Amino acid sequence: MTTYYDVVVAGGGTAGGPAATQAARLGARTLLVEKNGALGGTTTVAGVSLPGLFHAWGRQVIAGIGWEAVTRSVREAGLRLPDFTQWEQPHHRLQVRVSPAVLAAVLDDTVVGSGAELLLHAIVAEAAWDGAEWRLTLATKDGLHRIRAGAVVDCTGDADVVALAGLPRSTRPRRQPGTIMVRLGGYDLAAIDVDAVQAAHDDAVRRGDLLPADLAHNPVAKFLRVRGENAIHVTGVQGGTSRDKTAAEVAGRRTLLRILRFLRRQPGLERVVIESWAIETGIRESWTIDGHATITLDDYAGGRAWPDALSYSFYPIDVHRPDGDGIDIRPLAYGTLPTIPRAAMIPRGSSRLVVAGRAISGDQEASSAYRVQASSMAMGQSAGVMAARAVGRGDDVLDLPLDLIRDDLRAHGAILPGDVVVPPLPIKETS
Structure with missing residues (x-):
């Protein structure tokens, strides 16, 4: 070197x-x-x-x-x-x-x-x-x-x-939460009673089996529709040291496992799988x-x-x-x-x-x-x-x-401040 x-x-x-x-x-x-x-x-x-x-x-x-x-x-x-x-x-x-x-x-x-x-x-x-x-x-x-x-x-x-x-x-x-990126599969959204799953989710939160932020406060219907992608919050994380990063990674995977266990207990989601996942929990700010x-x-x-x-x-x-x-x-x-x-x-x-x-x-x-x-x-x-x-x-x-x-x-191809002019919005005619 x-x-x-x-x-x-x-x-x-x-x-x-x-x-x-x-x-x-x-x-x-x-x-x-x-x-x-x-x-x-x-x-x-x-x-x-x-x-x-x-x-x-x-x-x-x-x-x-x-x-x-x-x-x-x-x-x-x-x-x-x-x-x-x-x-x-x-x-x-x-x-x-x-x-x-x-x-x-x-x-x-x-x-x-x-x-x-x-x-x-x-x-x-x-x-x-x-x-x-x-x-x-x-x-x-x-x-x-x-x-x-x-x-x-x-x-x-x-x-x-x-x-x-x-x-x-x-x-x-008070830092923003992290996110662990996944994509879920193994289910047909049209065949799922999302209202029933939502009720089960709310009950799981009350019992402490899920945290309120696990689904990033998304309704279950939206979470399932986007296949969990960019829809999981990992709270209380900091990313500035190796110890902090370790805690964030462990928290992210624990969150993912909580969600997976909950989903597999719901009718129509018994075969849910993780099709892809990111090895790092994403940190928004440190x-x-x-x-x-x-x-x-x-x-x-x-x-x-x-x-x-x-x-x-x-x-x-x-x-x-x-x-x-x-x-x-x-x-x-x-x-x-x-x-x-x-x-x-x-x-x-x-x-x-x-x-x-x-x-x-x-x-x-x-x-x-x-x-x-x-x-x-x-x-x-x-x-x-x-x-x-x-x-x-x-x-x-x-x-x-x-x-x-x-x-x-x-x-080298960059665009600099001052290079771009945004035209005014056209005035909409009123009848």
Whole structure:
């Protein structure tokens, strides 16, 4: 293993792949370190195989490296893209269904094809800035390896490198629940008395055999109709440490087993099976950094055009209530185009360190929207540019000219804030 890299990217999820690819495409000697056996994070390992949103109000607002990988995987898998011109549909219908296996393979090819070095089944275990470069220790199956880096991009989702470097991060006392992704089969919904199953469910909750949030407060009819997909809440979880992750995984599988046992006791559901499941319980929020700027609900929902914005983000406010008591979805007003500023991606007190993904600096309501895959992909690509250019110029990431970053992003297919104009809604004639 090389002992020095220009850029080390920690975490190969939705942000990490584009970050490493972009840095390598700019000529930086790049290493991507991922703890799992596949890239893609939430989209692949956690089974949320519906990345979005890349479009707003019928206009594409996020493109670039992440979009390239997603659309290539759609073609390879023989799937189809939604009709993005039909923007008045519910937002989930405009997310892109992908095959996790195919996307993971495409991401391998994208990252390795860029010239970046890929190391799976490894994590950053120590991180320190010595005044000139980063000193990192990697924990691998064959022992500890010490390397140096000119810049680091933290795409762990939990700001792990930020914490290892002794920089502040914060968490909220009431966090959103996680979700374990499954798809159920082995039953014919038309042959089931869903009212009877609903009554049995309510009785099971009263007895304590099920928790109120197990079905994400969905009616039984809806839960069975969607085959349990993205319809299970795992409450009280935190994802920021190995102990926390262990507790989340155990809680997720216990939840799944509770639901399975309950369903198999119901008439018509005796042969219910789990057709697919994700090995990781998906975590919606854990830790956030103390950035040079903090994105608030008003900033996001108001479509604030930050002067240092490097990407768009588009998704409704999507707070899964911390106690598992349902979901608070608030669509954005027509024409709203939220943006992500560079300053929210840079931890205070850091040098040549960029964060991309859900751990950037923002409040719970804003982060419930920008945490999603497409937004994280755009952030990752921006972070890759900043890290590579900072090392190449000998600058800190906050000192890089914004025009330089934006020119690089556009040259690699990204869409920048200000590039998209949303037309006014046509005035409806009244009789």
